[in-house]
Amino acid sequence: MSILHPRKKRRMDSHPGHFDLVVVGCGGGHDETNLSAYLLKPRDKAWSDGILGLEAGSGYGALKRLFGTTHPHLFSSLFKPHQSKSKRPTNLLDKAHTSSVDKAHTVFTHLRAYLITHAHLDHCASLIISSGSLPGPTRYILGAQSVLEDLERCIWKPGRCWPHIVGWDQSEPSSNTAGGILRSLKLASSDNKDxxxxxxxxxxxxxxxxxxxxxxxxxxxGCAYTSSAFFIRHMRTRHEFLFFGDVEADPLPLGPPSASSCTSSSNSHAVNSSARPMLLPVWSHTAHLFTSNRLRALLIECSYPAGRPESRLFGHLSVEGLRKEIKVLADEVVKLQPSRIGGEKVINSVKVRQPSGTDRPTRRPLKRRASSDLPYPRTRSLVKSPASATPSSPSPSPAPAPAGPLSGLRVIVTHCKEPPPGFDLQGAQTIADYIVEQLKFGVKSLGLGPDETGVEYIAACQGDEFGEPSLLFRIGGGRTAGVRYPHCLG
Known part of the structure; x- marks a missing residue:
């Protein structure tokens, strides 16, 4: 059974006009109660104005459990007590505001559409199971043509795995669309001019x-699977954030695919089998948005800790792969802003300097402990032992490290797969926390040093809320009360 771990309280701080996002599920398996599922709205709209689902691995059941256990105040604006002149008892009037069943039911009445990155069941199981039974209007199911065709052909159309209760947009009026309306989205051009x-x-x-x-x-x-990423834009402000489905690292070195390239963790793609870089155009566009102050956050998978053999990644990212890709993004940012190159810091042969106040909004520097030979160093996110809480002698504060080219970018890490029984998390509360510490500080025994790009890695947790500007939210259930930390989405 999934355990909802207590987390820090952190202040969600951002400019108006961006996005609010609730993590209904963020795991990469095998726990079916915590699978990829996120609910989204524009910041300047109410939840009652309409909700967009990003993925649908977990759904109604997971949200009901969150309401009934550690997160009773999720979507609180939907459940404000009604003003009524009725003489009925208050407990009857406000039953919907106290029942986790009714709360989850109410949230899903406002769900208007799903965006699905690929057709694997851990990203769409709740959508399938709930199709035709959840309250509210008929929902649109959006995604790349190949993704929707996979779902229709394998799940709905045969009428064997699930009743055939979906239809395509603009299909015959006689079509049964009680379970949803499929609408394909054209893939963007990979041309990165301008x-x-x-x-x-x-x-x-x-x-x-x-x-x-x-x-x-x-x-x-992986070799046989199609996946997607979404740049989601707020139309009025043109601010965006980037959401990844399952993804693997681009091939290194670049070159023609080998005959055995599909026998392990291949970097070829179902749409184009050549071993061309699929992520490079994504990072090029991300760098353009980041340097123009229009993108502050992205959500991306990191399924495995450092040290996992490439042949057992199965089309996913490990710590080494994600760190490599973030370095590619940093290089793209430096290309667009050569004025960042100074003499103060060198990152993989690229010199960077502390950005000026006009480059990008700055954030409070993170205080880091010294690294050790552990799989990751213990940091402020872990509970201090009595010995470490009262040092015998004061030590001088280290000088702040120069900011890297990605200072101000937040990478929210998702899809971390549950480790096998007996796996030593070295004091971390979740596998996501464990992976994030490796991303930040490296693993000395594997030759992986600390991240120097300036990016801020954040472990997603079921029940997290990202984006609210003025309320103090419980992140994952209240790990250490009183600790505030700013996050920004969009």
Whole structure:
């Protein structure tokens, strides 16, 4: 059974006009109660104005459990007590505001559409199971053409795995669409001239969610699977964030695919089998948005800790792969802002300097402990022992490290797979925390040093809320009360 771990309380701080996101599930398996599922809205809209689902691995059941255990105040704006002149007892009037069943039911009445990155069941199981039974209007199911065709052909159309209760947009009026309306989204061009910022690549969500549009890009997820990433844009402000489905690292070195390239963790893609870089165009576009102050956060998988053999990644990222890809993004940012190159810091042969106040909003520098030969160093995110809480002698504060080219970017780490029984988390509360510490500080025994790009890694946890500007939220259940930390989405 999944355990909802207590987490820090952190202040969600951002500018208005971006996005609010709730993590219904973020695991990479094998726990079916915590699978990829996120609920999203524009910051300047109410939840009652319409909700967009990003993935649908977990759903109604997971949300009901969150309401009934550690997160009773999720979506609190939907459950404000009604003003009524009725003489009925208050407990009857406000039953919907106290029952976890009714709360979850109410949230899903406002769900208008799903964006699905690929057709694997850990990303769409709740969508299938709940199709035709959840309250509210018929929902749109959006994704790349190949993703929707896989779902229709393997799940709905035969009428054997599940009743055939979905239909395509603009299909015959006689079609049964009680379970949803399929609408394919065109893949964006990989041409990155002018930063790839072509408005025609951004497609309207519609379905009552007119303040959002999406740019869909293909990803490599093993030899035989198609996956996607979504650049989600707030139409009025043009601010965005980036959401990844399952993904593997680009091939290094680049070159023609070998005959055995599909026998292990291949970097080829179902849409184009050549071993060309699928992520490089994504990072090029991300760098364009980041340097123009329009993107502050991305959600990306890191399924495995450092040290896992490449032949057992199965189309996913490990710590080494994600660190490599973040370095590629940093290089793309430096290309766009050569003025960042100074004499103060060298990152893989690229010199960077502390950005000026006009480059990008800055954040409070992180205080880091010294590294050790552990799989990751213990940090402030872990509970201090009595000995470490009262040092015998004061030590001088280290000088702040120069900021890297990605200072101000937050990478929210998702899809961490549960470790086998007996796996030593070295004091971390979840596998996601363990992986994030490795991403930050490296693993000395494996020759992986600390991250020097300036990016901030954050472990997603079921029940997290990202984006609210003015309320102090419980992140994952209240690990250490009183600790505040700013996050920004969009």
């Amino acid at each position: 930063g790839g910022d072509k408005d025609e690549d951004y497609l309207p969500i519609r379905a009552g969610l007119d303040d959002m549009s999406v740019r869909v890009v293909p990803l490599s997820h």
